[in-house]
Amino acid sequence: MARGGPRLDHGRRRELGQSFQDGGEHYQQVRPGYPAETARWVVPPGARDALDVGAGTGKFTELLLDLGLSVTAVDPSADMLAQLVQHCPGATAALGTAEATGLPEAAFDVVTVAQAWHWCDALRASTELARVLRPGGTLGLVWNQLDTSVPWVHRLSRIMHAGDVYKPGFRPLVGPEFERLESHLTHWQDAVTTHGLMELTKSRSYYLRAGEATRAKVLANLDWYLHEHLGHGPDEELELPYLALAWRAVRA
16 A cells, blocks of 8 residues: 555535536636647556546546547536536546546446545545556546646745645655556646736635735735736746646556
């Protein structure tokens, strides 16, 4: 069993996850996608049927469709899924969670969870996702995180309260239903304007749960950092460095 990262109790996980029940249109507009290389690494050769869990607005779902897979996308938010249906009409969308997908047994060759495993009960989710995978199927876990090895990005992440930055050596927790956990790292860049960075900040759980005074302080600090300290012009486009962290494991 792989171990790593903080485990949230059920109440805290539920509280934080509620931040993303609405705001799907804004999330779709401002959140980055994922590099195609990551999807190609996660998906095993010969896979036909994929399940994208915690799919949100379909940022990773789109890559699975591009690989020619038949894709089912599950998310607990109807608002997020409405965006997914619009942007990924080739996918089948359904309400559900990683712990209770509501889908048939042994129906998929690969299950992916992008930017959402930390909201899940990892052991319960492992049991459920192993149930819907075919024997020998693959579980793929993916995170985007800011590349904080770049000094200006490190300070940016602190101002934005970007909590999804994992320390070197992090390994996600998965249940005993899975074996041979291995990892893959992709360096990539997302083109984003300074205005887009302000909007990206508004899509993060820290900002969504904060009061008005805290929100105003975060945005004021970010405005100062980007436009005064770093000297970027209004709406100047930046290349924002990211790391795509991926793990895959095989159903035992």
